[in-house]
Every structure is written in C-alpha cells, then in structure tokens.
Amino acid sequence: MFNIIENPYLHEEISTIVAIFVFVILKSIIAKIVRKYATLNEALEHRTNLIIKYINILLGTLTLLSIIIIWGVRKDQIFLFISSVFAVVGVASFAQWSILSNITAGVVLFFSYPFKIGDVIKIHDKDFPIEAEIEDIKAFYILLKTIDGETITYPNNLLMQKGISVIKKHKEFSDFTD
Structure with a gap:
C-alpha cells in the first residue's frame, strides 16, 4: 500500500496557483482589450503600453493581496499591515499628490477625452489662454506646440479642470505647423 504523506x-498551494493563473489570463485579456480600444481610437503605441502597465500594476497588487489572504494571514494582521502601509504611503503621497492626480488624469484622457494627438485645441484659462497643437500626451503632462513654434508642457490634471475647445481635428491641421 501507498504511504501518501x-x-x-495543499489547499493554499492550489489556490495560489489558481490566483496566479487568473492574474496571467486577466493580464492578457485586458491588454488585448486596451490594444483594440487604442487601435479603434488611433492612440499611440507608447501611450497604450503605459495604460497597460498601470493596469498590470493594479492587477499584480490585487493578486498579491489575494495570495496573502489565501495563506491565512489573520485579518487583524492584514489590517494592521495595510494601515501601516497607508500611513507611510499617505505621508509620502501628500507631497506627491499632484503626480498621482496627473497619472490618473492621463489614464482618463486615454479612454474618454474628445481630442487626440495632432488636434489643435484651445485651453480656456483666463490667466494663460493657449491655442496649440497636441504633440503628445504623456503620463504626467501633455506636450503642446503653439503657432509661434513654442513647446508647452501642460499638466494633465489641469487639462481636465479647464474648458477645452477642439479647433481643428488632426486631419485638418496640415497648414498649422508648416
């Protein structure tokens, strides 16, 4: 007879393998969905990769948290650990809040805003009105080029707070930057 040890x-090991498998599957499915969305909306490859990177970080964090829970870390220990991490991150993030808001605004701009790279826009700011062509949309800021050839970096979070008019779509502006 077999002496099976x-x-x-075993339950935790199988659950961990399933969690990692789900992470890998979700990672590839979401990457395909984002790439398809980007293709339909003519988004640039490096912007698409940046959004996929942000989503992968979120999925990885959720998977790590799931594995910690699977292995039976007591709830009071998890809450103590999370509250300690949030306290440290909260103090550090307070100084970096604008960076986080710019990254969030960059993700929102990727998925939902009516202008794209190459469009000529007007930013309705009473102190600093800008009319310029969008050269690139980065994670933290947008690059704009004015009629005078001046390059302006404009924070993404401010872009979402101001009124924006699309003057010319990217297919119509060929004489703007000549």
Missing part, C-alpha cells in the same frame, strides 16, 4: 498546505 498528506500535504497540510
């Missing part, structure tokens, strides 16, 4: 952690 029972593995006391």
Whole structure:
C-alpha cells in the first residue's frame, strides 16, 4: 500500500496557483482589450503600453493581496499591515499628490477625452489662454506646440479642470505647423 504523506498546505498551494493563473489570463485579456480600444481610437503605441502597465500594476497588487489572504494571514494582521502601509504611503503621497492626480488624469484622457494627438485645441484659462497643437500626451503632462513654434508642457490634471475647445481635428491641421 501507498504511504501518501498528506500535504497540510495543499489547499493554499492550489489556490495560489489558481490566483496566479487568473492574474496571467486577466493580464492578457485586458491588454488585448486596451490594444483594440487604442487601435479603434488611433492612440499611440507608447501611450497604450503605459495604460497597460498601470493596469498590470493594479492587477499584480490585487493578486498579491489575494495570495496573502489565501495563506491565512489573520485579518487583524492584514489590517494592521495595510494601515501601516497607508500611513507611510499617505505621508509620502501628500507631497506627491499632484503626480498621482496627473497619472490618473492621463489614464482618463486615454479612454474618454474628445481630442487626440495632432488636434489643435484651445485651453480656456483666463490667466494663460493657449491655442496649440497636441504633440503628445504623456503620463504626467501633455506636450503642446503653439503657432509661434513654442513647446508647452501642460499638466494633465489641469487639462481636465479647464474648458477645452477642439479647433481643428488632426486631419485638418496640415497648414498649422508648416
């Protein structure tokens, strides 16, 4: 007869493998969905890769948290750990809040705003009105080129707070930057 040694952690090991498998599957499915969306909306490859990177970081964090829970870390220990991490991150993020808001605004701009790279826009700011062509939309800021050839970096979070008019779509502006 076989002497099978029972593995006391078999359930946790199988659950961990399933969590990692789900992470890999979701990662590839979401990457395909984002790439398809980007293709339909004519987004640039490096912007698409940046959005996919942000989503992968979020999925990885959720997977890590799931694995911690699977292995039976007690709830009071998890809450103590999370509250400690949030305290440290909160103090550090307070100084970096604008960076986080710019990244979030960059993700929102990728998925939902009516202008694209190459469009000529007007930013309705009473102190600093800008009419320029969008050269690139980065994670933290947008690059604009004015009629005078001046390059302006404009923070993404401010772009979402101001009124924007699309003057010319990217197919119509060929004489703007000549």
